[in-house]
Amino acid sequence: MTIGLVSPDMTGSFTGRRAAGPGFWQGTAWQRRAFWRLLWQDTRDRASAYADQESQRLFVFAPVLLGAGILLGDLWRVGIAGPAALLASSIVAGFVLARRGHERLSYMLRCLALVAAGVLLLAVRLAVVAAPVIPSGLPPVTVTGTLGEVELRERDRRYTIDVAEIEGLSRKDTPARVRISWRGAPGEEEPGDTVRLRASLAPPPGPTHPGSYDFSRQMFFERIGGAGYSFTPPEVLGRGGGSWRTDAEALRERIAERVEGRIGGREGAVAAALVTGKRERIPEDVVDALRDAGLAHLLAISGLHMGLVCGFIFFSSRWLLSRSERLTLSLPIKKLAAGCALSAGLFYLVLSGGAWSAQRAFIMAGVACVAILLDRRAVSLRNAAAAALIILFLRPEAVFAPGFQMSFAAVVTLIAAFAAIEERWPRIGTGGPLTKASAFLGGLFLTSLLAGAATGPFAAYHFGRIAVFGLLGNMLAMPIVTLAVMPALVTSLFLMPLGLDGPVLILVGKGIGLVLSIAEWTSSLPGAVRTVPQLDPLGLAVAACGMLTLTLLKAPWRAAGLFLVILAMPLSRMAEVPEVFLSRDLRNVGVRTDGDASLALLSKRRDKFSAESWLQALGKHPNINEQQSFATCTAGICRHPLRRGGELWVLTDRSQLRSACRSAAIVVLRSADESVDRGKCAALLIALRPEGNHPAAGILYTDRGWEIRVATPFAATR
Structure with missing residues (x-):
């Protein structure tokens, strides 16, 4: 049997040649070497051609x-x-x-x-x-500054204050901004006012355990150097006003109150959030239902909202302009419509409060509108890349934000997938109403499926939960939001100055009521929510590389991205989950158990947020009441057995320290004492630092025994 080789001095591709059969092994050594040499040359040439193709992008x-x-x-x-x-x-x-x-x-x-x-x-x-951070252990102080933002939440009000002076701190030690909560009756303070209040402040909170979300990172980039609560309502020293920010905030508040007042109830709170971005008015049970139904993205002013607003204005203005034959023939109505959509997007950005997620959405929508003005494709990978570049140049820290990661994961996946579908099955004609309806529902199904698959790894990593029926919830709710709620809300904004927005807002309330009913039904289905244990960041990085390989590359080697996505699954399960959790300043302690309960808690009342975060890290539902308490608690001593053997002792003072060091495997001393000598303690000893604080930490059991891993806040590393 012949081998089908060409002579060594010939060039070209192996395409069309016969593969080496059994006769290959019967050929001469020269023929075998020639075959492998030509195969290597062909592979190298193909790889070089693919690399040249990718280098153009x-x-x-x-x-x-x-x-x-x-x-x-x-x-x-x-x-x-x-x-x-x-x-x-x-x-x-x-x-x-x-x-x-x-x-x-x-x-x-x-x-x-x-x-x-x-x-x-x-x-x-x-x-x-970079800005100063509030020192630990600061006693209650008087804070004076300008009120930047007021958040009216269900249980309290939260103020973000641009600090002018903090009692007892020098100018160089005073943070630029602080965030303070007040649980009393609301006053008449407004953004822009100069206020003074008495508050207890602490440094920005860091992670609740190693590997968890670091709140201090976000606050660092917002220049917020302290957080706490107020003992007194803000005393208004002077009225602000005159700046566009103050006027915009006042307009947001008036519109939110009008929308909520006309619609009423929880539907009105959700409608106000869709228009102004003020989510603090929404009841917690509504937020939970939307989240468990996979519809939490409705509450954030993101690409969905900006896209619907700009899209509605674009198509509406283009349709109105096309009604005039003279305008159609004499003016570029598509570009005029794009300009109207861009202006509407800018207004919506200001009205929604200019949160970073809204800024990101406006940049993406703005790139699409500018592309139309420049006679380019409005939706393409190049436009998505341009939007990402603008965002990263303005706010490089956005790359760490879950919203940025999930937004661009969904956008890039959808663009690449629909481009491949259009290339393989191009649309011919427009079809009838039934065809259009089928195409709309099919596109909605595919969009929800692809977006859910693209954002799933990021949602599992950052939030520790997956909405199992998210596809069903989006299929049922999104047509209502897309076709009724958002267009009606935009229309109501135009009619509001005329006082004619009432009937339209009633329609909005009915639509939101249907969406909330769908969310409650979907979230109540058996197994609607699946909790995920803490994942290793290496798995998320490999999954992201795999998705980028699949969507951005053009050559056949992009199929390697599927291998990376599959490889990410076992890698993500390699995270080291602590056996013992320690909250900030050792206020609470959690020990893993082998029973039905996941944790034994030192206290079920103290630092509940940290305890819920620990349960989520274990992949359990964060219900604190279902957990155990420490096995034994006497005066000044609490003890609980460890799964790996031995006991953990928690002491409130050092009077029993010597006994604890002899009998326990781990000792937690909840007092600050510079004289603690860890070298004389046979157990692993953790105590408050001399200044009276301690970062959150986790204790793991390794080959070397018990080891502590400290969750250092981002602000403390800068």
Whole structure:
């Protein structure tokens, strides 16, 4: 049997040649070597052609490289000089190599420059937003400043204050902003007012255990250096006003009150949140039902809301302009409609409070509108890349935010999937009403399925729960939101100055009522919510790389992304979950158990938020009342057995420390004492630091015995 080889001096592809059969092994050694040599050449040529194809799409990969640099900069804590020098040298070397014809080396240096730019962006951002943090153990103080934001929540009011002065702190130690809660009756304070109040402040809260969400990271970038509660209502020292921010906040409040007052009940609270972004008015049971039904994204001013508002204005204005034959023939009505949509998006951004999720959504919608103005495709991977680049340049810390990760995961997946479908099965004609309805429902189903699959790993990692029937909830609720609720809300805003918004808001209330009924029914189905134990960040990183490989690459090797997604599943289960949880300042302790309950808690009343977070890390429903209490508690001593053997002792003072060190495996001393000598204690000893504080921590059992892992707040590392 012949082998079908060409002579060694011939070039070309192996395409069309016969594969080596049994006769291959009967050929000469020269023939076998020639076969493998030509196979290697063919594989190398194909890989080179694929690489050249991908290299033409550097702009699409740019946000990924920039984001990788930002993540690297978070690990590699350097100043500005190092990344700046690396960026400059990469650009210069890449330009020189390109002039000399070394395109591939130049391409690699351009990729390196993007990574260096990410490191530099984060370093600059950290330097710009750096501000003092409230010291631990600060007694109650008087705070004076300008009221920046007022959040009217179900149980209290929360104020964000631009600080002018804090009693007992020097100017260089005073944080730029603080966040204070007040549980008393609301006063007449408004954003922009100069206020004074008496409050207890502490540093921004860090993670509740190693690997959990770090609240201090977000507050650091918002320049909030302290949080606490007030003993007195804010005393208004002077009225603000005159700035556009103050006027916009006052307008938001008036519209929220009008919408909520006209509709009433929980439907009115949800409608006010959809218009103004004020979610604090929504009852907790409604939030839980929407979250468990996979509809929590309705409560955040995100790409969905901005897209619906801009889309409604675009198509409505285009339809109105097309009613005039003269305008249609003389003016570019599509571009005019895009301009109207862009203006509406900007107004909605201001009206919704300008939260970062809303800014991200406006940037994405704005890129689409500008693309129409420039005669480009409104929806493409290049436009998504442009939006991501703008966001990362403005706020490089967005790469750590769950909203940014989930938003772009969904957007990129949907664009890539629908582009592939359109390329394979192009649309021919418009079809009749039945065809259009089928296409709408099919598109909604596919959109919900793909978006859920793309955001699922991020939701599981950040929130520890999966809405099992999220696809069903979205299929039932989203047509109502898309076709009725959001268009009616936009219409009501136009009619509100005329006082004609009442009937339209009634329609909005009916639509939201249907959505809430769907959410409650979906969330009440058996097994509607699945809790997920704490996942390893390596698994999330590999899953993200796999999805990016599948969606961004064009060559056949993008199929490797499926392998990465599958590989991420076992990797994500490698997270080390502590055997013992310690809350901040050792206020509460949780010990893992083998029974039906997941934790034995030192206290079921103290620091409930941390205890709920510990249960979520174990993949359990966060119901504190179902957990055990410590086995034995006497005067000053609480004890509980450990699954790995021995006991954990919690002491309120050091009078029993010597006995505890002899008998226990772990000793938690809830008092500050500089004289504690850990070397003389046979047990693992954890005590408050001399200044009276201690970060949250977890204790793991390793080959070397018991080890403590401290969850250091982000603000404390800067």
